[in-house]
Amino acid sequence: MRHSTRGDVDPFIVMDVMEAARAAEDAGRSIIHMEVGQPGTGAPQSALDALQADLSEPLGYTVGLGLPALRQRIARHYADVYGVDLDPARVVVTAGASGAFVLAFSALFDNGEHVGLGLPCYPSYRQILRAMGLDPVEIRTTAAGRYQPQPDDVAGLAGLIVASPANPTGTMLDRDELTALAQACNRAGTALISDEIYHGIGYGKRAVTALEVTEDVYVINSFSKYFSMTGWRVGWMVVPHDHVRRVERLAQNMFICPSHASQRLALHAMDARPELDANLDVYAANRALLLDGLPQAGFTAFAPPDGAFYIYADVSAYTDDARAFAAEILDKAGVAVTPGLDFDPQDGHRWLRFSYAGRTDDMAEGLRRLTAFMAAR
Known part of the structure; x- marks a missing residue:
C-alpha cells in the first residue's frame, strides 16, 4: 500500500530504550530507570479523590478550547505564580503539550517554512515539524550560551522554539535573556514559541514565563511534569488574542476536545500544591545525589541542571557512539539511560541524558551500578 513521506521521521529513541528496558524486566532482570522523563509519583491523591465525585456525571464533550473553569484557573495560576494578569480567553486546553505543538505549528506556519530550535532539544519538535x-x-x-538559542540566531526564521527549563540540559533562561529573544523575534517577524512544561521544577530560582516579557508569544505548558499527570495527556497553551479563534477552529476539527476526565483532574490538581511541592523535595534530593555521584562514577562534564529533572553528560572521553554505550550500560549495569542522539543528531553521539525523576532509593542504586560498571570497564 502507498504511504506518505510524513511518516519518514526518526524514532523517539527514549521510547526504544524504554522498550528494551521493559524486555529486560520481562526476562527477570532488575532495571533502574534513568531514561524516561516521567515523575515517579502519580497524580496528586487529593485531586484523584475529588475526581471520583465527578465520575458520577456523564462526562461528554467539552468545548474545543477546554473547560471554562479550567481555563479560568490556569489564568489565575499566572497571577499567583508570575504576577501576570492573563485573560482566560487566551488559554487553550490541549491533549498534552504534544497536542499544543500540533496546534501551534498548524496555526503559525505554512508548508516549507523554517522553524529554529537549539540543539540539543526535545526531539519531537523537529519530528512533528x-x-x-x-x-x-x-x-x-554552546556551553557559554548555556545551551540556549541566542538573539542572533533568529534571522531568516518563521519561528523559534525555546524551552526553559530545557530538556535535556535543564538550563533556564532568565528575564533578560527571554526579553532579548522576544525582542529579536519581534524585529525579525519571527513567531516565538516558549515551551514551559518544566515550570515548577526548579532549584533555587523561579522560572520566568515568556508572558512576563511579551504578549506576542505562544506559551505551551503541561500537567505531565510538575503536576505528575503524564498518562492523563492534558496540557495548555496561551496564545495572543487575535489567534484564539484560529486555534479554536483547528482544535475543534483536529481533536474535538481534550479528555473531559483529564481536564477535571487537572482542575483539581491545581489546588494540590502542598502535595506537588513535596515531590520537589524528592527531585532535589535525587539531583543532589547525582551531582555528587556522577562525577565519582566518571561522568564529570555536564550541562548546569537549573531545572527539570535531567543531567546531560558529555561521555566523549569514553565513546563516540552514545547509543551503543547506553545499550552496554543497560546490558551490563541494568541501568536505562538515554543517548544524546535523541536530542542532537549532530553531536549527540557523545552525550547521555540521566533522568532523576524516579524514587530516591532507585537513584542511589542506579549510581551504585553505574560506578561499578565504570570501574570495571
Whole structure:
C-alpha cells in the first residue's frame, strides 16, 4: 500500500530504550530507570479523590478550547505564580503539550517554512515539524550560551522554539535573556514559541514565563511534569488574542476536545500544591545525589541542571557512539539511560541524558551500578 513521506521521521529513541528496558524486566532482570522523563509519583491523591465525585456525571464533550473553569484557573495560576494578569480567553486546553505543538505549528506556519530550535532539544519538535511539512532549522548552541538559542540566531526564521527549563540540559533562561529573544523575534517577524512544561521544577530560582516579557508569544505548558499527570495527556497553551479563534477552529476539527476526565483532574490538581511541592523535595534530593555521584562514577562534564529533572553528560572521553554505550550500560549495569542522539543528531553521539525523576532509593542504586560498571570497564 502507498504511504506518505510524513511518516519518514526518526524514532523517539527514549521510547526504544524504554522498550528494551521493559524486555529486560520481562526476562527477570532488575532495571533502574534513568531514561524516561516521567515523575515517579502519580497524580496528586487529593485531586484523584475529588475526581471520583465527578465520575458520577456523564462526562461528554467539552468545548474545543477546554473547560471554562479550567481555563479560568490556569489564568489565575499566572497571577499567583508570575504576577501576570492573563485573560482566560487566551488559554487553550490541549491533549498534552504534544497536542499544543500540533496546534501551534498548524496555526503559525505554512508548508516549507523554517522553524529554529537549539540543539540539543526535545526531539519531537523537529519530528512533528517534519511530519507537518515544515523545515526544522537546527541551531548549534554552546556551553557559554548555556545551551540556549541566542538573539542572533533568529534571522531568516518563521519561528523559534525555546524551552526553559530545557530538556535535556535543564538550563533556564532568565528575564533578560527571554526579553532579548522576544525582542529579536519581534524585529525579525519571527513567531516565538516558549515551551514551559518544566515550570515548577526548579532549584533555587523561579522560572520566568515568556508572558512576563511579551504578549506576542505562544506559551505551551503541561500537567505531565510538575503536576505528575503524564498518562492523563492534558496540557495548555496561551496564545495572543487575535489567534484564539484560529486555534479554536483547528482544535475543534483536529481533536474535538481534550479528555473531559483529564481536564477535571487537572482542575483539581491545581489546588494540590502542598502535595506537588513535596515531590520537589524528592527531585532535589535525587539531583543532589547525582551531582555528587556522577562525577565519582566518571561522568564529570555536564550541562548546569537549573531545572527539570535531567543531567546531560558529555561521555566523549569514553565513546563516540552514545547509543551503543547506553545499550552496554543497560546490558551490563541494568541501568536505562538515554543517548544524546535523541536530542542532537549532530553531536549527540557523545552525550547521555540521566533522568532523576524516579524514587530516591532507585537513584542511589542506579549510581551504585553505574560506578561499578565504570570501574570495571
